[in-house]
Amino acid sequence: MGSAVTDQNAQEPSRRDFIYIAAGGAAAVGGAMFLWPFIDQMNPAADTLALASIRFDTANVEDGQQVTVMWRGGPVFVRRRTETEVAEATSVDVSVLPDPDARNDNLPSGSPATEENRAAGNGSLLIVKGNCTHLGCVPLGEAGEYDGWYCPCHGSHYDTAGRIRRGPAPENLGVPPLSWTSETVVQIG
Amino acid sequence: MSGPSTYEPKTGFTRWLDSRLPIVRLGWDSFVDFPTPRNLNYWWTFGGVLAIFLVLQIITGVVLAMHYVPHVDYAFDSVQRIIRDVPFGWLLQSLHANGASFFFIAVYIHMFRGLYYGSYKAPRELLWILGVVIYLLMMATGFLGYTLPWGQMSFWGATVITNLFGAIPVIGQSFTEWLWGGFSVGGATLNRFFSLHYLLPFVIAGVVGLHIWALHVPGNGNPTGLDVKTKNDTLPFHPYYTVKDGFAIVAFLTIFVGFVFFYPNALGHADNSIPADALVTPSHIVPEWYYLPFYAILRAITFDIGPIDAKLGGVIAMFGSIGILFILPWLDTSPVRSMRYRPIARWFFLIFVVACLALGWCGAKNPDDIIIAMGSDAEGHATGFTVLTFAQILTAYYFAYFLVILPVLGFTEKPKKRPASIEASVLGDKAVQPAE
Numbered sequence: 001m002g003s004a005v006t007d008q009n010a011q012e013p014s015r016r017d018f019i020y021i022a023a024g025g026a027a028a029v030g031g032a033m034f035l036w037p038f039i040d041q042m043n044p045a046a047d048t049l050a051l052a053s054i055r056f057d058t059a060n061v062e063d064g065q066q067v068t069v070m071w072r073g074g075p076v077f078v079r080r081r082t083e084t085e086v087a088e089a090t091s092v093d094v095s096v097l098p099d100p101d102a103r104n105d106n107l108p109s110g111s112p113a114t115e116e117n118r119a120a121g122n123g124s125l126l127i128v129k130g131n132c133t134h135l136g137c138v139p140l141g142e143a144g145e146y147d148g149w150y151c152p153c154h155g156s157h158y159d160t161a162g163r164i165r166r167g168p169a170p171e172n173l174g175v176p177p178l179s180w181t182s183e184t185v186v187q188i189g
Numbered sequence: 190m191s192g193p194s195t196y197e198p199k200t201g202f203t204r205w206l207d208s209r210l211p212i213v214r215l216g217w218d219s220f221v222d223f224p225t226p227r228n229l230n231y232w233w234t235f236g237g238v239l240a241i242f243l244v245l246q247i248i249t250g251v252v253l254a255m256h257y258v259p260h261v262d263y264a265f266d267s268v269q270r271i272i273r274d275v276p277f278g279w280l281l282q283s284l285h286a287n288g289a290s291f292f293f294i295a296v297y298i299h300m301f302r303g304l305y306y307g308s309y310k311a312p313r314e315l316l317w318i319l320g321v322v323i324y325l326l327m328m329a330t331g332f333l334g335y336t337l338p339w340g341q342m343s344f345w346g347a348t349v350i351t352n353l354f355g356a357i358p359v360i361g362q363s364f365t366e367w368l369w370g371g372f373s374v375g376g377a378t379l380n381r382f383f384s385l386h387y388l389l390p391f392v393i394a395g396v397v398g399l400h401i402w403a404l405h406v407p408g409n410g411n412p413t414g415l416d417v418k419t420k421n422d423t424l425p426f427h428p429y430y431t432v433k434d435g436f437a438i439v440a441f442l443t444i445f446v447g448f449v450f451f452y453p454n455a456l457g458h459a460d461n462s463i464p465a466d467a468l469v470t471p472s473h474i475v476p477e478w479y480y481l482p483f484y485a486i487l488r489a490i491t492f493d494i495g496p497i498d499a500k501l502g503g504v505i506a507m508f509g510s511i512g513i514l515f516i517l518p519w520l521d522t523s524p525v526r527s528m529r530y531r532p533i534a535r536w537f538f539l540i541f542v543v544a545c546l547a548l549g550w551c552g553a554k555n556p557d558d559i560i561i562a563m564g565s566d567a568e569g570h571a572t573g574f575t576v577l578t579f580a581q582i583l584t585a586y587y588f589a590y591f592l593v594i595l596p597v598l599g600f601t602e603k604p605k606k607r608p609a610s611i612e613a614s615v616l617g618d619k620a621v622q623p624a625e
Contacts, residue, residue: 042367042368042370042381043366043367043370044366044369044370044371044372044377045370045377048370048371048372048377052372068468070467070468072371072372072373073371073372073373073374073375073467074372074373074467075467075468130468131373134352134500135348135349135352135353136348136349136351136352136373137345137348137349137470137474138467138468138469138470151470152470152472152473153349153470153473153474154488154556155555155556155557168488168491168499168500170498170499170500
């Protein structure tokens with residue numbers, strides 16, 4: 001502290017130096033702690049989180065039909081695929097996929113994006129989040145060159161297992177956390 | 190540039206005030222007796238135009254907020270109510286919505302003026318940087334405001350733009366949820382966007398204060414790019430430039446109110462007359478016209494660059510295209526400010542302006558649209574020169590202009606002869622020769 005270059009005690013921190021640094025440090029930490037509530041308040045609130053899971057009865061979803069349900073403010077596609085569509089998805093070699101990760105919240109990350117790892121675990125049902133992984137548009141069902149989904153915004157094509165095949169989207173459509181509460185009722189989230 | 194103050198308080202009250210709070214003196218020195226180069230052309234009037242539009246946007250916005258309801262169930266209807274039921278609401282809403290567009294028209298002219306005449310060069314680097322900060326704040330404010338009517342384009346524009354942040358590695362997902370206050374654009378998002386949309390214009394006003402302060406230290410640049418040397422090079426701001434700026438402002442406002450009264454929706458998008466629906470995406474999402482060039486740059490990056498995937502690459506390119514303006518003062522190596530005397534640079538500048546406009550055109554198109562058809566592929570789809578390819582070429586030029594052309598030209602270009610002084614550039618031989 002200070003400008004006295006010849007001060008004998010210049011190397012030896014004084015009580016004043018300690019108080020100065022301690023006060024400055026306390027002010028910095030206190031300031032940061034005071035700031036935190038103002039940042040954290042922007043995160044999803046308790047009532048938003050409470051609505052984060054829903055139940056849906058899949059019994060009425062017919063073969064080849066897709067139903068869109070709202071989950072966390074966005075669409076989730078529940079699609080009972082035809083045998084041909086499942087066969088189409090099974091026949092694909094994982095190594096040709098742009099995104100080889102299953103993107104399934106029920107499996108460890110890095111699981112291969114095979115048909116089994118993508119399906120909802122109940123016959124031919126497929127349940128995927130309905131927002132394109134590019135910029136969040138809602139893809140159109142049973143469209144595109146791979147018979148799965150086609151996103152009209154920037155031209156991403158998904159196959160019948162909701163896997164990205166062509167276009168700017170970086171990831172497969174995500175499979176949300178699923179648990180079957182009965183034979184036909186699924187809990188999403 | 191500002192010499193000793195020439196303000197002389199004439200009454201007892203102004204003398205009393207001047208010795209306590211010299212605010213009248215500040216106004217006098219800044220806007221009445223401020224020495225201004227005598228050769229400013231009409232490209233220099235847009236600063237004044239912008240000040241008027243900032244005030245207009247704040248006044249109309251404050252009034253609209255008295256009628257607007259920031260709730261997902263009422264937002265769309267409350268805007269329709271403002272337009273249909275509130276006395277003069279149709280006028281206030283139209284002034285505000287079209288005001289944003291004309292604010293951007295004026296700021297783009299103002300920025301291209303700066304680029305052509307080298308307004309960013311020493312000693313005005315900070316003045317330029319503050320201007321880029323204002324521009325970024327304007328973009329943020331415009332984006333937040335466009336969300337508020339809660340139409341389809343509002344909702345999906347907000348969804349696409351906030352999803353851009355999902356491209357950030359590791360924290361992307363939690364960061365976007367933090368922005369949204371939920372798991373998608375929704376009620377929490379609308380509330381906070383309204384709050385921030387109300388806040389940011391006042392931040393802009395603050396930075397505008399700094400921008401004008403930084404302008405009044407070196408004083409205005411001018412079309413010759415020469416420094417002011419003598420009193421003969423300048424004129425007092427009032428009445429010369431108050432009148433010139435005033436005329437330009439009236440002319441610009443005339444075009445503006447033409448839109449407000451006769452084409453109030455010409456600059457908007459039809460899809461925004463449909464209430465927001467989280468389950469239906471419009472077939473073709475486009476941002477407001479003033480973001481289109483950057484949207485085109487975002488979509489031009491369709492390839493991975495090393496470890497950076499295409500999505501993140503597009504986001505980096507888009508923000509980089511504005512970020513690069515911050516370091517422009519150090520990228521342009523030419524000591525000559527005005528491109529009037531830079532025979533090669535002015536051509537590259539002209540191409541740059543055309544490239545920016547063309548990028549805007551690409552931003553409004555579908556990337557896969559074909560501009561020049563050239564045969565078809567094996568599956569029978571038409572092939573050819575696409576909007577995407579065009580946008581990629583233009584994006585390359587945009588960055589090359591700043592990173593290659595301006596740095597290199599400073600060394601290779603031979604500038605034309607410049608006039609002896611600002612006065613000589615206006616009066617020619619009749620100029621009083623400065624004493625040696």
